């Protein structure tokens with residue numbers, strides 16, 4: 221690059237972190253070196269050319285502002301990501317000077333003001349991401365002029381006014397949820413799930429359940445219409461509910477009535493197992509006066525079951541699988557035989573808005589080892605999260621339920637913990653609402669997919685206790701998740717069940733007495749042919765013991781654990797490849 225471009229970029233970086241005098245040195249940006257030979261961290265150039273093409277400065281605690289004029293001196297810039305910092309100020313109109321931009325990601329900062337309408341001049345732009353900032357004002361209508369734009373994510377800001385008339389036909393991603401937008405949704409919005417538009421009280425049109433008022437009606441008439449349709453819906457849901465209750469009464473088997481609240485599978489006279497609907501006193505639904513309508517079930521994923529309707533969910537055969545600290549879990553068979561796991565969340569103190577926001581932001585953070593919710597339902601008194609039912613059981617079953625005779629050898633165990641630690645480390649790095657972590661990590665919350673890949677379930681479901689009043693006596697922090705991860709590692713290594721915090725104490729005692737191998741699961745020791753594998757088991761044990769250190773500050777981070785486990789797994793795989 222030419223010297224004046226280098227000078228401008230260095231000045232741009234200084235403004236991104238005005239208090240951090242070291243940043244330019246730390247990232248190796250210097251007038252005397254060439255950004256295109258790989259020495260400038262966060263910068264890359266088009267192969268064969270000498271001009272800067274990409275700038276990626278993510279998660280660096282940058283707390284200054286973006287000087288677009290300085291930045292756009294690098295006129296070939298095609299991709300810019302400044303996500304996950306603490307940048308303030310606005311996005312200046314000068315950004316249009318970077319006319320080659322294809323991708324811009326400014327998400328997770330504290331940027332404010334309105335988006336400049338000059339953005340419409342970035343004719344090559346395909347991806348524009350400004351989610352999770354404090355942007356406000358109108359969404360610039362000029363954005364609709366960018367023909368190649370295929371992803372626009374602007375959720376979790378304070379944008380207001382109406383939504384410009386984007387033609388969403390060619391869009392791959394579009395999210396304007398949690399703003400203050402109002403009016404009709406653009407053409408073809410229904411190709412996206414409701415979660416792309418939630419959290420804007422004034423928006424209407426498909427896929428949202430609020431239909432737009434027809435034109436030429438006075439506001440008063442419209443309001444009356446909304447009120448009347450509200451009454452009709454309320455009446456309808458009441459009728460549906462009555463129908464359901466009377467059906468339910470007919471269906472509930474006497475055995476289940478006798479069993480009180482314990483309803484599980486009931487064997488009929490013919491000896492065939494059948495499933496009872498929810499018994500009295502344990503309905504999945506709120507009492508009639510508070511019942512919600514079908515429309516409040518929000519689909520997050522387009523799965524093969526079409527729209528999921530709350531009432532249908534209630535009518536479907538269900539089986540209680542567990543009643544945990546945070547709620548009850550039902551297995552529900554929906555239309556077409558699709559099996560679902562429905563978690564009815566116990567904590568009534570969570571505000572609906574917080575729950576909605578969390579479910580939607582969880583949906584945007586995807587990791588192959590984290591089970592995403594398919595849908596959720598939220599009324600004043602009920603919060604449900606719907607997941608795909610996993611038929612292969614949990615890590616708990618695999619370790620402690622005699623495992624139906626299936627072997628669970630060392631390399632499979634290492635592969636499972638590598639998946640779980642990688643998923644957890646990814647989730648800890650992502651900001652999901654203000655969720656500090658999982659909050660209830662344990663072997664029964666690690667399920668197996670049909671391909672036996674581990675899936676962390678229930679991430680994001682635990683509510684943040686309000687003002688120090690946590691009804692559940694279980695710490696909720698990243699450090700507490702690390703402790704829980706340590707217990708999982710210990711269970712995997714010893715094959716023993718953790719009762720209270722006894723397992724950590726027992727392992728520590730054995731290790732102190734220096735009969736370390738005694739702690740390992742016999743099945744694992746029997747299988748070991750190489751000392752190297754045994755060495756790796758000891759290394760994993762050391763990681764586990766660090767995780768369960770009584771002092772939270774002394775524990776490693778989830779990222780460090782994931783790296784250590786990954787190294788062990790790579791070494792294990794290499795040694796297996798040598799053997800075969």
Ligand SMILES: Nc1ncnc2c1ncn2[C@@H]1O[C@H](COP(=O)(O)OP(=O)(O)OP(=O)(O)O)[C@@H](O)[C@H]1O
Pocket residue numbers: 541542543544545546547548549561607608609610611613614660664665666667677678
């Ligand atoms: N999506 C799912 N598919 C299949 N089984 C599941 C699914 N989610 C949970 N389970 C299993 O259902 C059982 C009950 O789950 P539940 O979440 O109520 O139990 P828990 O984890 O002990 O409770 P809590 O998480 O509230 O402390 C557990 O054995 C769990 O492994």
